[in-house]
Amino acid sequence: ETGVTQTPRHLVMGMTNKKSLKCEQHLGHNAMYWYKQSAKKPLELMFVYNFKEQTENNSVPSRFSPECPNSSHLFLHLHTLQPEDSALYLCASSQSSGASGANVLTFGAGSRLTVL
């Protein structure tokens, strides 16, 4: 494991389901991120948290709801998703915004989401 652990690794859900993705890091980082990885598209930054506070929401639809209860844990709550939301969702962590090393991200292995 890379130090950033994501669960589940694979998730299949219907459009009316509610599910959550979980991310955990034990690197002592204070910034955490959600990225969406789709085939043949650049990684899309979704959300950024610094010291548990959301500092970036990249115009993400409200059917994606992040939660950061502490600097080590990050969740992405999913509800009424669409088939086009099927993708690999990557969590990452780093030193906090403005700190040395803030732009060196450590990624988890991702959660592969399929929406039927």
Place this chain on the structure above:
Amino acid sequence: GNSVTQMEGPVTLSEEAFLTINCTYTATGYPSLFWYVQYPGEGLQLLLKATKADDKGSNKGFEATYRKETTSFHLEKGSVQVSDSAVYFCALSDLTGGGNKLTFGTGTQLKVEL
């Protein structure tokens, strides 16, 4: 806004061949530049980085030089191995918002065959 453009893949090479993966960028100011690598079934890992013009980042036999005049950061390796098969992402960050918002390219898949 910032953007990163990478050559499309897949790139297929024989073992011990020379590798170049092109990357160009558009950014305001003076960004830091990165190459990340994603092996099958894993998350992205930092491969190398450069923080200012003419800097050369290097790691595991890979190199990339920050060329401000051509806004490029091409990845090179003199002799690839089968174990280098992965997807390679070029990325940049600037100081906007504290410097931890990275802009990534689409990724270039490398396949190395015996």
